[in-house]
Amino acid sequence: MSERFRIAIIGSGPAGLSAAAHAAQLGLSHVLLEKTDHLSDTIYKYQKGKHVMATPAQLVLRAGGGLAFAAGKREAILGSWGERIAAAGVNVRLNAEVTAIAGAGDAIPGSVQAIVTRKRDGSSETRELQRHAPPYRLTLADGSAIIADTVILAIGTQGNPNLMACPGAALPHVQYQLDDPAAYNDEHIFVIGGGDAGIENALGLAADAAQGNVVTLVNRSAEFSTAKDANVKALLAARDAGRISIMTGTTTRAIEPGWVVLDTPEGEVRARCDRLIARMGSAPPRGFIEGCGVEFASSDRLAYPKLSAVFESTAPGIFVVGALAGYPLIKHCMNQGHDVVEFINGNTALLPADEPILAEKFTGLPGNRSVSDWLEFLRSRVSILAGMSLLQMREFMLDSEARLYRAGEVIFERNAPGSSLFGIADGEVRVEIDPGNPAITVALPQGSIVGEVGLISGRRRGATVRAGSDCILVEISRTAALRLMSAVPSARREVDRLTTERSVLQIAAIVATAKVETIPAGKAVISEGDSGDDIFIIRSGSMVVERQIGGKPVFLNYVPAGSFVGEMAVIDGGTRSATVRAAVKSDVIRLGGAAFRDLLAAKPDLLARLRAEMATRTAMNAMIESKKDSFRGLVDMYTGVANFLVENGVGEATDVLLIDEKLCVGCDNCEKACADSHDGLSRLDREAGRTYAHLHVPTSCRHCEHPHCMADCPPNAIHRGPTGEVYIDDSCIGCGNCQRGCPYGVIRMDKVPPKKPWLLSWLLFGQGPGPGEPDAKWSKKHAHAEAPKKAIKCDMCSGQSGGPACVRACPTGAAIRVSPEQFLTVALLDRGQG
Amino acid sequence: MAVRAKAMGRAVARAPRDTAHEGFLGHRRGRWLKVSAALSLTAILAYALIDQTPRPNGGTALGYALGTLGAGLIVWLSLIGLRKRIITTGPYSLKGWTSAHVWLGLSLIVIATLHSGFQLGLNVHGLAYVLMMFVILSGLWGIYVYARLPALLSANRNEMTQPQMLAAIAALDRQLDTAAQPLGRDEADLVRMSIEGCDIGGSLWARLTGRYPGCGNSRAEAAVAALVDGQRRTGTADPRLVQILFLLERKGAALAQARRHVALKTRLELWLYVHVPATFALLAALVAHILSVFLYW
């Protein structure tokens, strides 16, 4: 007979703990189920001594059972929670992984969930699940079961590590995590998996030769394609130095006590193995959650479960809170844990704790509405917001702003960088479509959106937009917009439709033939010599144009998002004169050539504009062709350098630091200037990075079109600033997600060093460490209070009237910061000549 | 977001910046070369055309003018040392400064020589002139190394950073240490010689030439190579020694790269250790020169 509870709380992170403590305080019958043998596994796994931050500061904390949370060391927080949970009499069960949840009541008529599983080959399979009414039967990993009237899912987003599937996988020397690499000595250790986690573990185990470990890294494929370049380099260096062995193209066949059997390209190998650490990625918890009858908002990887205003999922009686509900900050998690128990206990009138924050966002607006009225106002009046629940609207508004614009006021200007999207809730806006004549405008009515081009391409604004009448707009940050699009499929379709329509100038006939396609990096959309006449608008990403000259492809041009390609064949007829390849994964709009020709016939000014653009491109091509005989070497060099830059991710950059190593004297004044103008920490590493033909791409932020670093920042601290820079604001909690996310390794985690004595006292009396970043020893000695480590990156020197300090401070002109379209042109050819 | 942006004092318009890909000598299409040439030509013309009685020297009106200009230039040229180190947020370009420094510095040859009216003696005035020419010559030496060495530095680095070079050597040392464990005392001592007897920095002479005659690694390599050769002639070589020889060779290559790196960096800096102290001497001599002119007319 299984035990029965009113509330079962699954997961003991901050959300689950807070719910359980509150349930205990209210005297509700409850159980807290935790998979691991300790509470709050995600925080438990933070680095030792990590300073945990309590953001957002304005948010009040609501936590039941006397649970407290303020910024402090990981150990102190976990310690106090442990004590509180014991004192509050929470019914905790550790080592209790829930593997399935199913309704034990009758089948709920008409409540069927379709679960789609996508396979590696791209095909998908749909399975239908009939939901049953509560109470729920929770099956635990040890086979026992628990019955509960309501379930609170607070399992976070960590998921489960992918497990070894070969025989012997359950042996005790197989593990899925490495807490302290220094803890093992004189062992034969195999690390399975060539991603970042596996490589970092292997390097950690082999770092100190005195530990005497024999470390082997096993990777299934021949390449380390998923790991960061810096990690792969360090791994190969460790191999060359004889500290690590690498086995590629290898899989594990079986594990035996003290041994492992591997399938290598040369055949089967049996090797001594005292410890096997499998780091093969983790499966997100989505599969398990869907299996419980909880539906997600869309098939998107970023999507969260569909929830009501009281956190109830599509399975009645199953509630979802915490990171899994889309709120990754500890304070939010704890507040939701408290609130959900109140809701379950019948207090549905409770207002969420973020109420005052939202109220503040609406203070400047006319019309005395309450927060929920404002949310409803926006939702019902901006078409892309229509599909959201009130709870989603709340979360959405935390990252967005509502603002009033007076008639004629500028909303954004042409060529200003910006990636936010505006929804028009009231009034109308006017778009100045002709840069030459601001009087020619197109009106966009209430309900519509504007600014979507910046959102999608990550490039500059295409037109100036002003308020046509007094109007209320909601400005949606890029992160919030992406989340919105994954949560509400109709919003995504709407944005797609509008961008396509607007990029082809609202001509309906053309839109009918237009198709949005995604082109993987390296693939050609146009091939030299073909006879097609489709034309492409690059919506996001960028392309390179090249041509066969003397049997070798020669680089002609770099085309950023927002441009056309393929227009020559339409205007001049004939076959394609060059090949156009995607430099990075890109989205294009493909238009039929015939329809486009009709459009040009109807719009002579568009034709004239295209002809002008074509003329510059043709001139460039002709110039390169003319050089091909006399300056064969030069043209080869140009192509080589251009390809090198594209391979190094410059194709997705908007602003990149380059160093001409024919000029750089190694004085490091660039790094010193960066440190001295940024809290004493340099945001660039001059020597690190790739070099080709003396052109060096140092380790420094490229301000990517679609910054990978932004993808997973719990407090949403990373933004694109008004001048195009990607920067991190003060709310950074130091979790390191951005550092892991950036493929170029440009983010460092560090604490701000103490202030240096004045420069003159160094010059005259030798006091302090002098210009540049102080060394670690000096900083440690002079530090006052304990400062938390935060993410540090280049902000393009925004706010400094002189522009990038690294460039200004270079005495020889070796360092320049440029956009790729500025550099990948004639400048590069000049370089060869100069 | 915009609210937050304002609170943080972010810029709303992008600051103008220099994106031209040109070195300091040709900064802004040779602007400072032209200024300097114009300045020198004007000085020469003035010297030739203006009647200076009783004879051209520092005491005539033109002499005063040239002298003031020259002294002003010298003081301004010295200020580049401060400009380089005080990082302000406003628009300035150290490249522009260097460009102007070099070309205007060269124009001093003309200006100061004309100022002297070709009268130089063994006195404090002559000393100031000689020191100035010495500073300028050392500047030319700097131009030479700045033009020639960066490409060599870059090629030698081969995408390695300096800390990586040192780490690679340390890693080879660890491997040598492990590989030497099973060896006999004498052979292990050879390895020890490589591990303990290798310098990368050292005396100025060693750093500049990259030559380390007593280098433990080359001695160890030679000795082990001789041992292995000997064993090969009489039979097969001890595989452990062969492995060590291989490691010593690799360490030799890594050491050579690091030492070339240090040598190039030293050469890129060394001239400044002449240029800057000489500047201080020049400034002192200049003060003496001016004081003596006014005091002992």
Ligand SMILES: Cc1cc2nc3c(=O)[nH]c(=O)nc-3n(C[C@H](O)[C@H](O)[C@H](O)COP(=O)(O)OP(=O)(O)OC[C@H]3O[C@@H](n4cnc5c(N)ncnc54)[C@H](O)[C@@H]3O)c2cc1C
């Ligand atoms: C390195 C790092 C640093 C961070 N720093 C901060 C910070 O300074 N400030 C801040 O506010 N936020 C920070 N965060 C974010 C924050 O830690 C998480 O978002 C938060 O812990 C999420 O809480 P949760 O309760 O939703 O889930 P989690 O804390 O992830 O807890 C989920 C729990 O559920 C358990 N579980 C999972 N599946 C099952 C199952 N099937 N059965 C039973 N139990 C299960 C897990 O073992 C785990 O203990 C950081 C995150 C990281 C990764």
Ligand code: HEM
């Ligand atoms: C009397 C004339 C000159 C004076 C007083 C002078 C003084 C100085 C000083 C004080 C510095 C600063 C060095 C430092 O702090 O690192 C400097 C740098 C330099 N000088 Fe001169 N200089 C003079 C003429 C010249 C000339 C004629 C040349 C070239 C032909 C020259 C080339 C340079 C260069 C290349 C630098 C280095 C810039 C850098 O790397 O930051 N100088 N000079």
Ligand code: SF4
């Ligand atoms: S930190 Fe990395 S991912 Fe983010 S913008 Fe810079 S280079 Fe791109």
Ligand code: SF4
């Ligand atoms: S642009 Fe500014 S913040 Fe960025 S690397 Fe250069 S000096 Fe540092």
Ligand code: SF4
């Ligand atoms: S400041 Fe210029 S010359 Fe000096 S190290 Fe940096 S890039 Fe090289």
